[in-house]
């Protein structure tokens with residue numbers, strides 16, 4: 001299959017998506033700032049809570065946790081598993097997520113705490129975080145691109161589907177798709193492109209019956225039904 005890269009460069013696609021999708025970043029930006037104000041670890045907590053649920057539920061769970069237990073690294077290290085689990089119920093899969101949050105806090109604490117998250121070499125940090133049970137590549141890559149502006153592109157279900165439809169990769173392989181998206185959009189734009197692709201996937205490029213005729217990329221996408 002031909003690739004979208006043969007018809008348009010990454011920055012042009014980003015501009016088109018920004019104009020067409022008109023994503024309101026204020027809530028997202030405010031939330032990231034709120035989490036960062038509590039420390040880098042709390043951003044990781046937010047990303048873990050956002051797995052397999054929508055923004056509304058993950059934000060509710062985060063705020064509950066902040067109110068009842070606290071979201072700083074030291075709060076989570078000291079908290080019981082039960083108190084974390086109880087507070088994050090709105091996020092779904094709460095038992096599993098509480099285990100992951102607790103395990104991540106203990107691992108990060110043992111490795112040097114906030115300083116480790118903020119200063120460790122991103123590749124080594126990625127390896128260490130991936131060794132925590134329940135923390136996957138997507139979670140770590142969101143964290144690294146948001147907190148460290150490190151060159152990793154987080155691939156969720158929307159990004160995977162869309163990268164394949166764009167012909168940026170011929171395999172449904174996390175690392176291959178992540179590298180292809182990073183190369184196409186550039187590391188500076190990875191976080192923004194990630195959010196825009198999620199929005200494109202929700203509004204136009206849905207898993208079933210994509211709305212190609214109305215899609216802002218219909219004239220350049222190799223999988224468009226209009227081509």
Ligand code: SF4
Pocket residue numbers: 162165204205206210211212215216217218221222223224225
């Ligand atoms: S043209 Fe169709 S397949 Fe291509 S990105 Fe848009 S909705 Fe998806």
